[in-house]
Amino acid sequence: MSKLLHPSIFKKLNLAVRYLSQQFHRHSNFGGKKNPPLELLKLRLIHSLLIVSGLSHHSSFLTRLLLHCVSLPSFPCTYAVSIVDRVRDADVFTYNALIRGFSFDPQNAIFVYIRMRQEGVLPNKHTFPLLLKSKSKVPFQIFAQAIKFGFGSDHFVRNSMVSALSNCGLIESARQVFDEMTRKDVVAYTALMDGYVRNARAFEALELFLEMRVLGFAWTRLLLSVLCVLLECWAAFGLGGGYMGSLLSREELSETFMLAVLLLTCIPRVCKRFKDVLLLFQEMLVEKVEPNEATLASVLTACAQLGALDQGRWVDKYIGTRILELNSVLGTALIDMYAKCGCINKAFCVFERIHVKDVYPWTALIFGLAINGDAMGSLNLFSQMVSGGVQPNEVTFTAVLSACSHGGLVNEGQQLFSWMGSVYGIQPTVDHYGCMVDLLGRAGRLQEAAKLIEDMPIEPSAGIWGALFGACMIHKDYELGRIVGNHLIRLQPYHSGRYALLANLYSKCRNWEAAANMRKKMNEVGVEKTRGCSWIESNGVLHEFGAFDKSQVASETVYGILDNLTAHIQQLPFLLDASLLEF
Template sequence: MRQKGVQPDKHTFPLLLKTLSKTIGHHPFMLYAQIFKLGFDLDLFVSNTLIPAFANSGFMESARQVFDESPFKGTVAWTALINGALMDMYFKCGLCEDACKVFNEMPYRNVVCWTVLVAGYVQSNKFQDALRAFWDMLLDDVVPNDFTFSSVLTACAHMGALDQGRLVHEYIESNKINLNAELGTALVDMYAKCGCIDDALRVFENLPVKNVYTWTAIIHGLAVHGDAIGALHMFSCMLKSGIQPNEVTFVGVLAACSHGGFVEEGKRLFELMRHSYNLKPEMDHYGCMVDMLGRAGYLEDAKQIIDNMPMKPSPGVLGALFGACMVHKDFEMGEHIGILLVNQKPNDSGSYALLTNLYKMCQNWEAAAQVRKVMKGLQVEKTPGYSWIEVDGFNS
């Protein structure tokens, strides 16, 4: 086109930019140079196409710059930024204030904008803010979608905000919103984590469609609530239904075996995961095995699991074996594990406290005093404890 002397106009660049947005490995800077050179950078249609082109290519700062310099900040431009995941990008980078600033400056907020805000707060572990944003969304007469509900239910689950979770569930039912597998899973998980396993089971049984995440949520819920037999029964039903378990599912069933004392079944499932489903054990799986063997008194077997792990054991894995050593009074192994914990987390007062308690149990007062001396020398201070209570639906 240029070789034949035909000059592009304001209709040419939007078509090129839309094509470029769908092409992997290309960026719009060369086109932007031509746009700027020909004076089309302030054109409404060109700028509204240029914003998502930059955003979809991952150049969020450039997308924001084009938007800031554009005199046309209408709904189209805002939608382009949302489609470019500007808010989502800010949240994922931990820039919550920037994401909120983008949201607050929007002249028009649809369900997508609100959902990004709620989900972003959840991703940032700002669960109370997510709940408040959800209720503000309803006050703004914006109807939530499935993704909004799933996000706010996740916030309720993490906070243990049962009253809030029930209100969300009531809203879903009163508005006759169909429970798909994703939304149903969020409800099951919320009730289970809030301590209402019967409600979780009721929702689970009434779901018309269940996927691997739904089954995994109820298995985890039953395991955490101490119903090891129920969790293993659900796992069996899951396999009979033709659903293939994933890595997280096996964390749930191994945890159930640990709490139920089903050592041989736990060993069988661990091998089943590796050899029948070709799933590579991760830290959580090894942690469950160590916890299971340790609880049952097989301390040497548990230590062998740790010694043969393909990765460095986490403090949680070491802590599981340390706790078992304390219960079964194997102070020699406990001391070894306790020292490993302290070396892993030299600034964590909890590790020193565990080792001190071990020395006190075996009446080694000199060693206990030495641990406290080391803490003082390193200026390690005890972390004060705290707890959450729910007041008027919010934790405080």
């Protein structure tokens, strides 16, 4: 039995825990810029004070400790669970806080819920949205539990269910849940619209937008979601441009605010019009609109895609003059930009400047080493990250598997792929299978790659089949390549590149008739080969050029040099297959 505390000590403890509660809200809203070891040290000190004061079993105090714990950038899972273990009568708020902490780990989130029920604690209406937001692969079972405890009609639960089903690709089920809702708010419409877009169903997304317009939802509340969906429709099918224009012209919406919103998320993510992003950013600066963190990250993404190193450096300096501590978001964008522009040493310098190193800057640097040809460096960095207590995510594994693929590290790649589920509880996605097919294909293990595709628990994408086709071409397995190539055309009948590659395969087999028929079929279907396009930065100016483009001032000189280089390379003794130079 603990001794009775003096009221003044109790008051100080209450103030200390209230401080942590305020820190939690600040971290949740703004991402947190404090050093996590320092924050964790403060948390442990207050926890120790609670223990020696005999309050270590007090659920109210420990729930606030737990909320602060789960808000730290590197969530200390074991320590958080140990806090719950000390609570004598943990209530639903305590368990909800722990489920929130496992938002990145759906399996453990479910285990926490099971433990809660075994302890006889009843869930509340916030429990099920937290479980659904953990990206669990069992949304129907979670929803069944919500119905069992009387929360099936709660609109927060329903909104989360729509979002969860959309994320799992179960868009028809998401629509059914949406249609059964008696109260549909902005969040519900946004979740379903985003689901349609994610599943490449822009027409349905646009229809939903029109329905929202008829129902008279406030434009300002819908602004971001509506613009994103309209841009998705515009990018995919050329739909929605007129509605987007009417939105932009409405008097109550600030033009500069609209510009910032477009730049913030839509154009780089949806339309891939990165050059327009830089032009819009320049216009923002002229209009004296102060860019926020997300805008700067979008601009850096555009610089990375365009190879615009000078402009990326300018943004880096701009950030340095306005932000004292480089956070994870901007640091990750800077690392990505420098790495894709070939400045891997600068990427390392940025990494060292980041105050809080969570999984994102680590992953960006692992990717950076991979694309710059240092596969072993990527794996070593991955080991450093894990040994430092940072949990890898899906994108991290895409990065290291890509590094293994480019470095020919087959055994290492297979080991990492097996660790995803067995060690880290991460379900492989299409991207991970694509990396493995590419890894095996580059190594010439084509039958293993084909077997992996056959055994995939999810539908293989065209990109995966394309990786196998490319490997068939490299290793001259033209029979398997022919089968894969025809399957690709059935999957993507309007993709010009699929016809061209299969025609090239027939040409290499000297099957001229089949090659001619393939090009004839391409014309019959009405597919035109998309012209290749690229950019180069010179003296801070971006120049765009395409295949066979002769509009540039020095085009004749460039093509002359290219012809000379091609002729010279074809005469080199180490070139085994001059046909690789055909394009």
